[in-house]
Amino acid sequence: xxxxxxxxxxxxxxxxxxxxxxxxxxxxxxxxxxxxxxxxxxxxxxxxxxxxxxxxxxxxxxxxxxxxxxxxxxxxxxxxxxxxxxxxxxxxxxxxxxxxxxxxxxxxxxxxxxxxxxxxxxxxxxxxxxxxxxxxxxxxxxxxxxxxxxxxxxxxxxxxxxxxxxxxxxxxxxxxxxxxxxxxxxxxxxxxxxxxxxxxxxxxxxxxxxxxxxxxxxxxxxxxxxxxxxxxxxxxxxxxxxxxxxxxxxxxxxxxxxxxxxxxxxxxxxxxxxxxxxxxxxxxxxxxxxxxxxxxxxxxxxxxxxxxxxxxxxxxxxxxxxxxxxxxxxxxxxxxxxxxx
Ligand SMILES: *Cc1c(COP(=O)(O)O)cnc(C)c1O
Numbered sequence: 001x002x003x004x005x006x007x008x009x010x011x012x013x014x015x016x017x018x019x020x021x022x023x024x025x026x027x028x029x030x031x032x033x034x035x036x037x038x039x040x041x042x043x044x045x046x047x048x049x050x051x052x053x054x055x056x057x058x059x060x061x062x063x064x065x066x067x068x069x070x071x072x073x074x075x076x077x078x079x080x081x082x083x084x085x086x087x088x089x090x091x092x093x094x095x096x097x098x099x100x101x102x103x104x105x106x107x108x109x110x111x112x113x114x115x116x117x118x119x120x121x122x123x124x125x126x127x128x129x130x131x132x133x134x135x136x137x138x139x140x141x142x143x144x145x146x147x148x149x150x151x152x153x154x155x156x157x158x159x160x161x162x163x164x165x166x167x168x169x170x171x172x173x174x175x176x177x178x179x180x181x182x183x184x185x186x187x188x189x190x191x192x193x194x195x196x197x198x199x200x201x202x203x204x205x206x207x208x209x210x211x212x213x214x215x216x217x218x219x220x221x222x223x224x225x226x227x228x229x230x231x232x233x234x235x236x237x238x239x240x241x242x243x244x245x246x247x248x249x250x251x252x253x254x255x256x257x258x259x260x261x262x263x264x265x266x267x268x269x270x271x272x273x274x275x276x277x278x279x280x281x282x283x284x285x286x287x288x289x290x291x292x293x294x295x296x297x298x299x300x301x302x303x304x305x306x307x308x309x310x311x312x313x314x315x316x317x318x319x320x321x322x323x324x325x326x327x328x329x330x331x332x333x334x335x336x337x338x339x340x341x
Contacts, residue, residue, distance in 0.1 A: 003301040004328045006263075009173075009256070009281060009317035012204040018244045025240035029233050030056070031226070037236030041243045045210040048246065049174070049195050050186030053218035054210045056239055057230050060085075060172045063196035063211040064135075065093045066224045070217060071133045071166035071193065074099030079119050079160070080135040081109045083142030085170055097228075101129060108276070109140030112152050113159035120163050134160035137170040138188060139177045144275075144313070145260075145282035147177045150188065157191040169195040172209070176202055176280040179253040193217065202253050202281055203245035204318040207238050249318065256281040256316040259325050263314060266329040270336055283314045289339060296335035302328055 005011045014022065028034035038056050046054035057063050064086050068078060078100050080086055086094055087102045094100050105115040116134060123130040134157065138148040157167050169192040171177070171185070178185040189195040194213040199205035211221050225231060232238070260278040267285050268274050274285045287293040288310050297304055307313045316325070 001301045003303060004320070004324050004331070005303045006314040006316070006320065006328065007303050007305045009202045009315045010200055012318040014206050014241055015204065015318070017248070018205070018241050021240045021244040022237050025236040027234040027236035030235045031231040031233060035234060035236040035239065037243065038239040041239040041246075042210065044243060044246060045197075046212045048185060049171075049189045049197070049212050051189070051195065051212035052214045054212040055218050055221045055225060056232075056235060056242070057209050057211060057225055058207060058232065060170070060196060060198040060200075060209040061090045061093065062225070062228060062230050063209045064090065064168070064170050065097055066211055066221050066228070067168040067194045067196060068094050068098045068100060068133065068135070069224050070220055071168060072098055072100050073132070075129055076100050076132045077121065077129045078102045078133045078135055079105050079111075079116060079131055079165075081106055081111060081137050081140060081143075083109065083140075084135060084137055085141050085172065086135055086137075088142065100133075103131070109137060109143030109146045110148050110152055111136075111156055113155040116156050116159040117163070120165070122163075131165060133166045133168060135168045135170055136192075137172075139173045139280050141172065141282075142307075144284040145173065145176065145278060145280035146276065147181050147279050148188075150181070150183050153188070154191060161191065167192045167194075171195050171197040173198070173201055173280065175250050176253050176257070179250065180257055180280050194221075199242035199245045202256055202317055203242075203249045205238070205241040205245040208242045210242075252318070253281070256318075256320070259316040259320060259322065260314075263316065263325050263328065266325070267314075267332065270329070270333055272336075281316045283316075285312055285314070286310055287312060292339050293335065296338050297331065300331040300335055302331040302335065
């Protein structure tokens, strides 16, 4: 039985055309700034999100953590969304590496200007830790691939900047937001000091993310990347895959979104509550018997991860075709029949 892997959009394998691009990549030592493919990728990525410069890093976590280090000092507070990736899924790095605390604001992955103002603490109060950075996440992983509404996002970022805070966009899946909302990534990222996005999620590259911002900020980011051990040598082999993904795999994200909606409809028909309704490539649904459901689906080579007790997340991606959605639903129905027997 062919496994259907809906655990994450990180499980994709490079396509033959992508491998071809990797095989023929021109390379050099990127720590010396001499890898032509990395240089091309960084220029293309920065332009794509409307920033001056970009630095290629091994992971989205490193991009976010470099950004947090860049924009804060030890003992300060970062404001982020409820369930933010920078808080929950980065191994405690913000406190361990940057020495900051994270306070979450808003609900369901979003927050507005009032929430930023209400949480703001100025450096002049010696009793309290000052809030110096705002991190927004779009699309929001923990909230099920939710798109941050543009007006709300711009209002919140504007409020943070008026208060003298720095701003970072965790856009791991920024192009899912672009494709689903029709708002260009550069517009979404416009007001932020820095923006990170991943090539290794829906875009389908094996490795890599970028951090983008102005020239001076990205120069500082390069030193932090070196400190963290992220200086890679003939990284053009990886950059070629990322460049290929940026050029060929953005528009097709719309297919993932269509498949996620179809999967959600099928799951609802099987009697499982789906919420929220998918806006991009994730389907969040409830099954009371977490372990039973895991066993019954794994036994049928259907891989879906729980995100908490009784709650599951299925993600569509490059390696999930239209027929795979039908097959996944058929296996789900069987698994549920067994569970309910
Ligand atoms: C995946 C992800 C990241 C980065 O994860 P890596 O696995 O380190 O590349 C950052 N933010 C969000 C919202 C993500 O989903």
